Amino acid sequence: MKNILRKIYVIGFACVAFLMSGCAELFDCVASARPNLHSKTLVTGSVGINYSDFIEADVTNEPNDNNYDYYFSVDGNLPPGMTYREQNRKIVFSGIPTQSGSFSFRVTLTVDPYDDYIIGGGGLWEDGNHVCFGDDTTKKEFTIVIQ
Template sequence: MASLFPLRSRLLLLLPLLFFTSSCEMLTEELLECNQKIVPKLPEKGLLQGKVGARYSEIISAYVQNADEETFDFQFSVIGILPEGLNFRSDGRVFEIYGIPLKEGIYDFKVKVKLLDVITGTGDGFCFSKDFSKRSYKIVIEA
């Protein structure tokens, strides 16, 4: 019986060590995710000029830095005012401004893109510093 005690003691000492090292691996993965900063992005882009009464369409494609954008759902919104007669819609990571402008002018606005998904497993969203991004755009509508 005396020979089993040292073995049992060693096993009891090893169990917390095994748990700690496995937790450290998960923590290391989380810290790497934090370092990679998975956030949605919008490109710098000069938008097409429009003409009053003529059909207008422009596409802006969002992307995710340091990750595969196909794993995310995106939500878009406009901060400011689009030219009268223009609307927007989105499908996946594609944001489209479309319609028939009714009034000339220079229109400054921002597009905001937000990630809706929380990733499970590695990359579970623990370190998302910001799940959205905004970018300023301008549309010029001529008479």
């Protein structure tokens, strides 16, 4: 009887230790945390008039997504006279467009988990800089129309 109780205590202790060290990472895996670019129709602009709009991003199923580092890039054609800049969880498009037309481009978002998430450089459920064995990058197509 003592051997059975001892085994139960050992197994119970191991389970508690596992849960205390990997609970957050396990939840992220079950909840499927991943980067997300919000879908949005960007405002229509006019040639020669100041333009400004943004696309917001987050990490789905992650209550601490403000603690991630967000990196944006743009592939394709922005309207001539316009640029973009990163602002926390947003990519902001601004400038004075010099040409009318429909300009399509792809926004790529890459997120890096905050330092506390990566326990000892990679926890049990964390593979380096990837969110729970998932992809830490996402891409989405957008269009800016200038009249």
